[in-house]
Amino acid sequence: xxxxxxxxxxxxxxxxxxxxxxxxxxxxxxxxxxxxxxxxxxxxxxxxxxxxxxxxxxxxxxxxxxxxxxxxxxxxxxxxxxxxxxxxxxxxxxxxxxxxxxxxxxxxxxxxxxxxxxxxxxxxxxxxxxxxxxxxxx
Numbered sequence: 001x002x003x004x005x006x007x008x009x010x011x012x013x014x015x016x017x018x019x020x021x022x023x024x025x026x027x028x029x030x031x032x033x034x035x036x037x038x039x040x041x042x043x044x045x046x047x048x049x050x051x052x053x054x055x056x057x058x059x060x061x062x063x064x065x066x067x068x069x070x071x072x073x074x075x076x077x078x079x080x081x082x083x084x085x086x087x088x089x090x091x092x093x094x095x096x097x098x099x100x101x102x103x104x105x106x107x108x109x110x111x112x113x114x115x116x117x118x119x120x121x122x123x124x125x126x127x128x129x130x131x132x133x134x135x136x137x138x
Contacts, residue, residue, distance in 0.1 A: 046130075047071045048096070050121040053130050060086055060134045062106045068099040073121050081115045086134045107135035 042061035047054045049071035060066055066087075068079065079099075081092040087101040094101070113132040118125060 040136075045069055048074050048077045048117065048119055050074055050119060050124065051126050053117060053128060056130045058130070058132045060103045060107075060132050062137070063103060065100055065102045066132065067101075068096065068117075070096055075120045075122065077117055077119045079115055079117050081113060084113055086111070086113045086132050103134065107137060110134075110136040 040059050042064055043055060043058040044064055044066060046058055046066065046068045048068055050073045053068075054071075058066065068077065070077070074096075076096050077099075078095040079093065083092065085092045086103060086107075088104045089101055091098075091101045111134055113134070114129060115132065116127060116129050118127050
C-alpha cells in the first residue's frame with residue numbers, strides 16, 4: 001500500500017488513481033463470448049470400394065475439385081445428388097466415367113449435400129448415402 005505522503009504528490013496521486021481505476025474497471029467487465037474454431041482438412045478425392053466410400057463425409061473447400069475413383073474390386077458406380085449440388089457445374093447425376101467436378105468459387109454458410117451412390121462389383125450392388133460438406137465462411 002502506498003503511504004499517504006507519496007499520494008500527496010500530484011503526479012503520483014493521479015497515477016495511483018488511474019492505476020486503481022484500470023485495475024478495478026478491468027475486473028468488473030464480463031469476458032466477451034469467443035467462438036471456437038477448428039481447422040478442417042479439405043478433401044479432393046473419394047475412393048469407391050465395393051461396400052464403402054472413403055471418406056464417408058467429405059469436406060469440399062472453396063474452388064477445389066472433387067474426384068471419385070474406383071477402389072479395388074469396384075466395376076462401376078453412379079452418383080445422384082438429387083436436387084442440391086455443391087458443384088459449380090451444377091452436376092447432380094454422374095458416374096465413374098465423369099467423376100471429377102469443380103467446387104464453387106466460394107461457399108457461404110456451412111451446408112451438407114447428401115448423395116446416393118450405387119456401386120457395382122461383379123453381380124453385387126451396394127447403395128450408400130454419404131455426404132459432402134462445404135462452407136462455414138463467415
